Amino acid sequence: MAKNDWVAYRRPVEDGRPVRLFFFPYAGKGASGYRELADRLGEEVEPVLVQTPGREARLREPAVADMAELVERLVDGLRGLLDVPYAFFGHSMGALVAFELARKLEEDSGVPGPLHLFVSAETAPHLIAPPAVTNDRLSDAEFLADPIRVREDSPLKADPFFAELMLPTYRADSLLVEKYQSPPDRVVRCPISAFVGEFDGVVPPDDVAEWKSHTAASFRLRLLPGDDDAFFRPESVPMITSAVESDLEAPPGP
Numbered sequence: 001m002a003k004n005d006w007v008a009y010r011r012p013v014e015d016g017r018p019v020r021l022f023f024f025p026y027a028g029k030g031a032s033g034y035r036e037l038a039d040r041l042g043e044e045v046e047p048v049l050v051q052t053p054g055r056e057a058r059l060r061e062p063a064v065a066d067m068a069e070l071v072e073r074l075v076d077g078l079r080g081l082l083d084v085p086y087a088f089f090g091h092s093m094g095a096l097v098a099f100e101l102a103r104k105l106e107e108d109s110g111v112p113g114p115l116h117l118f119v120s121a122e123t124a125p126h127l128i129a130p131p132a133v134t135n136d137r138l139s140d141a142e143f144l145a146d147p148i149r150v151r152e153d154s155p156l157k158a159d160p161f162f163a164e165l166m167l168p169t170y171r172a173d174s175l176l177v178e179k180y181q182s183p184p185d186r187v188v189r190c191p192i193s194a195f196v197g198e199f200d201g202v203v204p205p206d207d208v209a210e211w212k213s214h215t216a217a218s219f220r221l222r223l224l225p226g227d228d229d230a231f232f233r234p235e236s237v238p239m240i241t242s243a244v245e246s247d248l249e250a251p252p253g254p
Contacts, residue, residue: 004077004080004081005051005057005058005077006050006051006052006074006077006078007048007049007050007051007081008030008031008032008049008050008051008056008057009031009032009035009038009047009048009049010046010047010048010049011038011039011046011047012046013043013044013045013046015043016043016044017084017085018043018044018045018046018084019044019045019046019084019085019086019087019115019116019248020046020048020081020084020085020086020087021041021045021046021047021048021086021087021088021089021244021248022048022050022078022081022086022087022088022089022098023037023038023047023048023049023050023089023090023094024050024052024088024089024090024094024095024097024098024101025050025051025052025055025093025094026090026091026092026093026094027092027093027170027173027174027177028055028166028169028170028173029055030051030055030056030057031049031050031051031055031056032049032056033091034047034049034089034091035049036237037089037237037240037241040237040238040241041241041244041245042241042245044245044248044249045244045245045248046084048081050074050078052064052070052074052097054168054169054172054173055166055169059165059169062168062172063168063169063172063173064172064176065136065171065172065173065175065176065179066176066179067096067097067100067176067179067180070097070176071097071100071101071104072104074097074101075101075104075105079111082105082111082112083111085115086114086115087114087115087116087117087118087190087248088101088102088114088116088117088118089118089119089120089244090117090118090119090120090122091119091120091121091122091231092120092121092122092203093122093173093176093177094120094122095119095120095121095122096122096125096128096177096180098117098118098119099117099119099125099182099188099214100182102114102117102188102190103186103187103188106188106189106190113188113189113190114188114190115190115248116190116191116192116193116247116248117188117190117191117192117193117215118192118193118194118195118244118247119192119193119194119195119208119211120194120195120196120231120240121195121196121197121200121202121203121208121228121230121231122203122208123203123207123208123210124207124208124209124210124211124213124214125180125182125186125211125214126182126183126184126186126210126213126214127207127210128177128180128181128182130178130179130181131148131178134175134178134179135149135171135174135175135178136171136175140167140171143167143171143174144156144157144163144167149174150170156170182214184213184214185213186214187213187214187215187216188214188215188216188217189215189216189217190215190217191215191217191218191219191220191247192211192212192214192215192217192218192219192220193219193220193221193222193243193244193247194208194209194211194219194220194221194222195208195221195222195224195230195231195236195240195243196208196221196222196223196224196230197223197224197225197226197227197228197229197230197231198223198224198225198226198227198230199226199227200226200227200228200230201227201228202227202228203228205221205223208221209221220247222239222243224236224239224240
């Protein structure tokens with residue numbers, strides 16, 4: 001298997017014809033954040049954990065703060081792995097990246113689009129409103145002091161060494177989302193399945209439900225137990241993997 005910097009982990013499946021499921025990093029995190037999910041998936045799914053610049057093994061590379069640039073680079077980096085049926089999974093920022101990459105591939109890449117798009121804990125694209133001041137106009141101190149951008153319990157505030165390493169990536173990821181815009185009629189042709197915490201106060205379930213506007217196929221919303229940390233709770237892992245496996249087996253609906 002040839003080395004690909006965009007792939008942090010891949011579990012090839014030798015028998016049958018599994019769906020290749022690509023996982024896209026969420027803000028400030030790397031591919032390893034999905035490892036438990038990947039390891040729980042059955043043999044009918046081949047997980048591929050995508051590593052974008054600015055994290056883990058690619059920490060020395062600057063993170064990409066522009067959605068269009070990141071999508072173009074992902075098309076080039078992953079094209080050789082799109083030769084079998086495949087699907088995308090993205091949590092938080094990763095959901096937006098997966099959505100835009102799916103659109104790009106459906107429109108003009110020369111390869112078939114994904115079978116399915118899974119999104120987690122992210123507001124529907126057309127509801128994301130840019131802040132009054134994007135973070136490229138803030139100093140590091142101002143960025144860290146903003147409770148919306150950086151929570152009080154963030155390691156960026158608690159660990160100066162971690163902040164020195166990861167603040168540029170956090171800021172780039174934040175800027176990518178802050179400058180992202182999508183009209184309500186921008187859709188993918190594949191079905192979308194969405195996950196969100198039942199009591200999530202950061203990304204309300206109603207805002208996640210609006211992803212239904214962004215697919216020309218079927219949509220399904222699943223509520224996970226808990227609030228904004230629901231995705232990371234141990235009891236959510238089997239719920240998510242079971243849902244993914246079930247939805248990948250189901251035929252596309254209207």
